[in-house]
Ligand code: FES
């Protein structure tokens with residue numbers, strides 16, 4: 001993959017302040033830029049998205065990041081569908097954020113999170129493919145002197161119908177590049193799709209099985225040194241002092257330095273030397289105001305919010321409080337969800353080379369533009385003197401998008417050694433204690449029934465941490481202190497709206513923000529909200545004396561796509577018939593990232609605490625399925641992430657710092673624990689597409705918890721299950 | 730100076746013999762296909778073969794591997810032909826991010842060496858690698874396919 005296409009220079013020199021704030025505000029610059037440009041090898045660009053080489057190679061530009069989710073393949077399918085090109089001739093190229101700035105963000109948003117890769121760019125990338133096809137066909141028609149209406153394109157070949165003359169894309173690319181990019185572009189009817197919707201093979205598999213794939217961790221540059229870093233483990237703390245002399249003469253050590261106010265680093269010839277020296281470096285921390293905080297004190301802080309007067313309303317239907325006051329019977333339960341680390345397989349890293357004239361950074365990032373903004377800020381150089389080269393990611397899951405702390409660190413270190421490229425690698429231990437954690441949340445749910453045992457109202461009180469308050473405070477300020485994102489999956493409207501119409505409902509949030517930095521963790525707030533609402537739905541069903549699926553259906557008439565997903569899994573698992581002997585079933589459903597998802601599982605439990613998840617049937621309605629084979633992989637993979645979190649994972653806090661430092665105390669599922677996952681893909685169509693990478697993650701946990709109750713009669717309301725002595729086997 | 734025989738080639742490596750083999754392979758020999766994931770023998774990303782057995786290279790000092798036959802992911806294919814496990818991995822599109830896959834493939838290749846027709850239980854016992862992307866369903870299919878190849 002060419003990571004650094006050279007595109008003819010345009011004269012957009014924008015000051016760093018302007019770009020920085022533009023990126024922060026998500027400024028939308030014009031969608032399409034200047035017309036005729038050349039790629040590094042001189043091949044012409046046919047519109048911004050496609051370059052055609054003389055040998056008919058089709059270079060498709062992708063600015064979203066591939067971190068394993070298959071997005072580059074899906075995006076290439078979208079372009080190829082409209083381009084009518086030969087699929088086997090496609091290669092992918094990442095334009096750089098620096099080029100994007102110069103070309104007024106011609107490729108749009110780089111950010112790869114929120115399961116947005118395909119669903120929010122399908123329209124303009126398909127138009128990019130269609131525009132390129134129109135230009136190529138027009139160029140052929142011009143060359144033959146025939147009306148364009150008599151020409152058609154398929155498989156990278158243009159044919160003139162009446163004369164049967166044929167010419168390949170590579171032969172007319174030069175002429176096509178000189179044409180105006182058409183503005184009025186009509187897209188195919190989805191019924192006519194031939195590439196979209198097919199299980200095309202991923203474009204990036206081969207190098208991943210031979211060791212050739214270069215991740216950020218593997219980068220080599222001439223003259224490069226390696227750095228290891230340690231940031232104050234107590235969040236909010238600082239470096240007080242460190243004794244550089246003690247390690248300065250150890251093998252390979254080149255420099256021992258403070259990085260910002262909060263970290264110390266060692267630069268050495270090899271990373272192992274740097275890490276070895278860092279481990280021996282005496283550091284005194286000023287631990288700051290949070291040095292006494294513990295998991296117990298955080299839990300107390302949240303608990304107080306469960307009954308607090310003040311709370312931000314996320315969803316209100318009727319008067320739930322009055323309904324509960326008048327209820328003949330009430331059901332109440334308190335749930336809790338812990339801090340969790342992303343634990344990407346490849347720890348955080350970035351490589352930087354700084355001179356006063358240029359600052360370059362190589363980084364595995366979910367958002368090239370966020371990395372770019374971090375480079376500008378840390379280097380102090382203007383945009384035209386900065387560049388970011390995206391490099392393959394060993395996982396992302398939300399850690400490598402909004403947060404670019406490792407980029408800032410790498411640039412600060414490189415700035416102390418101008419001209420020398422420095423590769424900063426975090427140890428697993430550093431990665432574990434310097435996370436941007438899945439936030440903590442507690443939830444009190446109260447449901448009320450009338451004398452006829454009909455549900456009359458539900459109050460869902462969330463108490464816990466806001467990600468946006470820490471990461472996007474401007475949004476929270478705009479909302480007068482409210483974080484709209486905490487209501488994911490139970491919101492009143494939008495891509496995370498609730499799929500039930502209750503007689504009355506109140507969902508509100510008492511914001512309690514401990515000092516541990518929160519982040520977007522695959523699925524974000526749907527993880528806890530699905531456990532809260534979908535387990536409590538089972539509790540309510542039991543109180544009503546009804547089957548959990550039947551009970552849910554009663555409130556879903558207005559939500560046909562939620563219902564269709566639920567029905568699909570119920571039918572496939574055989575809900576209407578008894579489970580096989582020794583097996584117990586559970587279900588859950590939710591709308592998330594604009595997809596409608598549901599899961600039904602079958603588990604068995606031995607000795608009351610050894611859980612085997614035999615089978616999970618998962619349905620996802622993402623509107624349009626671009627690559628069903630990759631969707632299946634995302635769904636089953638999301639359950640590995642989600643079930644690891646349910647059973648095994650918690651970051652506990654002691655003396656202000658995270659206690660778990662590696663995979664021995666922060667475990668992750670192995671193959672022996674993997675259930676058989678059957679994926680049902682529904683395609684409800686519609687104008688807005690749904691995401692795939694995250695939505696299904698949230699339905700596995702409540703489905704399993706509901707099945708566990710059936711098996712044992714025990715309602716488990718706090719995650720992870722290891723704290724209850726329950727293991728996944 | 731220690732002598733490391735990796736993928737049939739002998740390297741005289743100037744490294745503290747206590748350096749984990751993983752880092753000698755990555756930093757001194759320059760083969761970066763073998764990955765670091767934990768450094769404490771938990772994740773398996775660093776799996777190589779030593780005299781045919783799967784070993785977590787982060788947990789063995791380079792000095793202890795001197796003179797033994799080391800194979801890394803770069804040396805698994807032979808004579809330009811992919812190993813049957815690598816082929817099955819491509820056919821079943823196992824990798825997502827791919828970072829854990831070198832270790833996963835080395836563990837699978839060693840398993841098939843020891844047990845040409847592994848049962849699911851054999852796979853469960855031998856494949857203890859962590860994959861945060863969650864590729865296990867495809868890993869299992871691909872191992873069975875490779876066994877039949
Ligand atoms: S790096 Fe060796 S087992 Fe994880």
Ligand code: FES
Nearest residue numbers: 826827860861862
């Ligand atoms: S494929 Fe990403 S960690 Fe396994």
